[in-house]
Amino acid sequence: MTSPLSNMDEVSPAPATPEPEEQVRGLSQGRIVFKRFMDHRGAVIGIIVFILVLILAVSSIGLGPIPGWWKFSYKETPDIMNGGHPTLQLFPFHLGEHPFGQDRVGRDMFAMTMRGTQISISIMIIVGIVAAAIGILIGASSGFFRGKTEAILMRFTDMIIIIPSLIAAAVIAKSSQHLGGIWFLAIFLGFVSWTGMARLVRGDFLTLREREFVDAARLAGASNRRIIFKHILPNAIGVITVNTTLLMSSAILTETALSYVGLGVQAPDISLGKLISDNQAAFSTRPWLFWWPGLFIVVICLCVNFVGDGLRDAFDPRQKKFRLKKDKGDQRVAPAPLESPIDDALDGTSEAPGAGRP
Amino acid sequence: MTTTTPLLAVHDLHVAYPGKGLRAPRTEVLHGVDLDVRPGETLGLVGESGSGKTTIGRAVLGLAPVTGGSITFDGVDITNASRRHRRELSRSMQVVFQDPYTSLNPSLLVGDTLAEPLVAHGRSAHDARAEVAGLLDRVGLPRDAARRLPREFSGGQRQRVAIARALAVRPRLIVCDEPVSALDLTTQAKVLELFLELQRDLGVAYLFVSHDLAVVRYLSHRVAVIHDGRIVETGPTRDVTEHPTDPYTQRLLLSAPVADPAAQRARRERLAAVRASSGSPSSEAAA
Numbered sequence A: 001m002t003s004p005l006s007n008m009d010e011v012s013p014a015p016a017t018p019e020p021e022e023q024v025r026g027l028s029q030g031r032i033v034f035k036r037f038m039d040h041r042g043a044v045i046g047i048i049v050f051i052l053v054l055i056l057a058v059s060s061i062g063l064g065p066i067p068g069w070w071k072f073s074y075k076e077t078p079d080i081m082n083g084g085h086p087t088l089q090l091f092p093f094h095l096g097e098h099p100f101g102q103d104r105v106g107r108d109m110f111a112m113t114m115r116g117t118q119i120s121i122s123i124m125i126i127v128g129i130v131a132a133a134i135g136i137l138i139g140a141s142s143g144f145f146r147g148k149t150e151a152i153l154m155r156f157t158d159m160i161i162i163i164p165s166l167i168a169a170a171v172i173a174k175s176s177q178h179l180g181g182i183w184f185l186a187i188f189l190g191f192v193s194w195t196g197m198a199r200l201v202r203g204d205f206l207t208l209r210e211r212e213f214v215d216a217a218r219l220a221g222a223s224n225r226r227i228i229f230k231h232i233l234p235n236a237i238g239v240i241t242v243n244t245t246l247l248m249s250s251a252i253l254t255e256t257a258l259s260y261v262g263l264g265v266q267a268p269d270i271s272l273g274k275l276i277s278d279n280q281a282a283f284s285t286r287p288w289l290f291w292w293p294g295l296f297i298v299v300i301c302l303c304v305n306f307v308g309d310g311l312r313d314a315f316d317p318r319q320k321k322f323r324l325k326k327d328k329g330d331q332r333v334a335p336a337p338l339e340s341p342i343d344d345a346l347d348g349t350s351e352a353p354g355a356g357r358p
Numbered sequence B: 001m002t003t004t005t006p007l008l009a010v011h012d013l014h015v016a017y018p019g020k021g022l023r024a025p026r027t028e029v030l031h032g033v034d035l036d037v038r039p040g041e042t043l044g045l046v047g048e049s050g051s052g053k054t055t056i057g058r059a060v061l062g063l064a065p066v067t068g069g070s071i072t073f074d075g076v077d078i079t080n081a082s083r084r085h086r087r088e089l090s091r092s093m094q095v096v097f098q099d100p101y102t103s104l105n106p107s108l109l110v111g112d113t114l115a116e117p118l119v120a121h122g123r124s125a126h127d128a129r130a131e132v133a134g135l136l137d138r139v140g141l142p143r144d145a146a147r148r149l150p151r152e153f154s155g156g157q158r159q160r161v162a163i164a165r166a167l168a169v170r171p172r173l174i175v176c177d178e179p180v181s182a183l184d185l186t187t188q189a190k191v192l193e194l195f196l197e198l199q200r201d202l203g204v205a206y207l208f209v210s211h212d213l214a215v216v217r218y219l220s221h222r223v224a225v226i227h228d229g230r231i232v233e234t235g236p237t238r239d240v241t242e243h244p245t246d247p248y249t250q251r252l253l254l255s256a257p258v259a260d261p262a263a264q265r266a267r268r269e270r271l272a273a274v275r276a277s278s279g280s281p282s283s284e285a286a287a
Helices: A002-011 A029-038 A041-061 A109-145 A147-162 A165-179 A182-192 A195-208 A212-219 A224-260 A272-278 A288-315 A336-347 B053-061 B083-089 B110-120 B125-138 B143-147 B155-167 B185-202 B213-219 B237-242 B247-254 B261-276 B282-286
Strands: B008-017 B027-037 B042-046 B066-073 B093-096 B173-177 B205-210 B222-227 B230-236
Touching: A029 A041, A029 A288, A041 A109, A041 A288, A109 A147, A109 A182, A109 A195, A109 A224, A109 A272, A109 A288, A147 A195, A165 A182, A165 A224, A182 A224, A195 A224, A212 A224, A212 B093, A224 A272, A224 A288, A224 B110, A272 A288, B008 B053, B027 B042, B027 B053, B027 B066, B027 B205, B027 B230, B042 B053, B042 B213, B053 B066, B053 B093, B053 B173, B053 B205, B093 B155, B110 B125, B110 B143, B110 B155, B125 B143, B125 B155, B155 B185, B185 B205, B185 B213, B185 B261, B205 B213, B213 B237, B213 B261, B222 B237, B222 B247, B230 B237, B230 B247
Parallel strands: B042 B205, B042 B222, B093 B173, B173 B205
Antiparallel strands: B008 B027, B008 B066, B222 B230
């Protein structure tokens, strides 16, 4: 028993540097999340398709006063050609006069779909921002301060949850035209869809506020604000990001559903859901009138969901692996995950298997 | 350090944690604890799991609900110190927690973690940065550590960061809540060495909480043994660990195995010292 121990005795004070220098340039949390995200094929395709759709929607018919490259606007009513049938051809590729067809009065369906896409995406983004902001604020304060604050804020959250958003939206829709149209609708949707976010953020704060680094920060003299924004919020960013994307994709569906029953976007404005509801009567005669908006809804939702999925995986600490380099040809061994165990072994810390105490 | 006034004095301390639910009875964890730590001294606090040793440390720091008794720091009663008073106190009283994997914010650069207490006490960001470099030197970490995240360090290195954070404001007392029990043995020895060195150079006092007798023996001037929320024995390290009077202390001493190289070294040295001063090594043989 004495010989291995005395051997350890000689060894332990010997190294001049206390612990091994880790040579690997450390990657920040953000870089790792980004790398993992880029390794998620579905998420990367999702974000690329989403950006393409966004570029198409904005550049084709322009945005506000800026003109786009498409010859028709969504307000014009040109003559109906070929019974309004779509002229889009894939082989050989050919757009034709009205690639997505025309509706009953001759409006160009492509221009209308693009306009609807613009509106739907703006609603989605506004809902995401508003809901995330309120959810984080309420969740963070109730999780951090606990006690009375928490009780009041969480009961308030419960109250918002039980408001049936369809009925509330019906009331809102009537007055929305005087109050700024889709912007008002988007902000309203944001005001009713933050509840899940608030609960999640509260849960995360409840866990994180008990962690020792929060105690340590408090004992170091940090203020509440600093603890919330510097110590707790950055560690909850994964939950927040993921939840925001999922919230956005559900927002686009809510808006579609509301518009479909006629309570969402109102007449002069167009959204994808409204296009479908306007043209549902023409299902048997002119099915393309809701194929296209329907296709765009599905594509946008799928993309956002895939991105959310990729973000969740990227933030998941249990998923350690990511490919370090995708170099042409050279099969280098990924250094980072291997480095630390080797260092530990060299350090001699793992050399005394029998020395562990109970 | 024989008759100096204590830096920290704990008298008849009671701590009870609230029960679950509205009317649930509270669980009393400490039933009247008396302690004192003199300036520049290490008081080791040993006891088994659940004996309340960590709670004493937390009560001193204001993190546990004190229900009775008093805590005095440097002659000032801090039992129920206000938030502002606590903030002032943090200049002279700091902490090193047990687990270096949870006591450092994983998303904050080491430099920012170390600058935090300095900035909180009114130092400018520029000053703090210069100070951080000195702190890293002090605890034997490379200077570029300031620009890295805690994830990039081993357990021992992280504990060094935690120690540097505690040292940043030049406190007079550091509460060490089992600071080496999460570390492997060789790292433990190095970190303990660092604790000793810092005390020698800076004259800081430690309230050193540990379940590990060997560690406490290595580091402490005096030892207090806690059992079931009461101090059962207290006195100079050698007296308590070699001639324990309380039966619980005797049991505790006997139940400690001797497989720790640091402890083994300390033991061997002390054994030699004891032999030289003609003391009988009988209590040593027991282990």
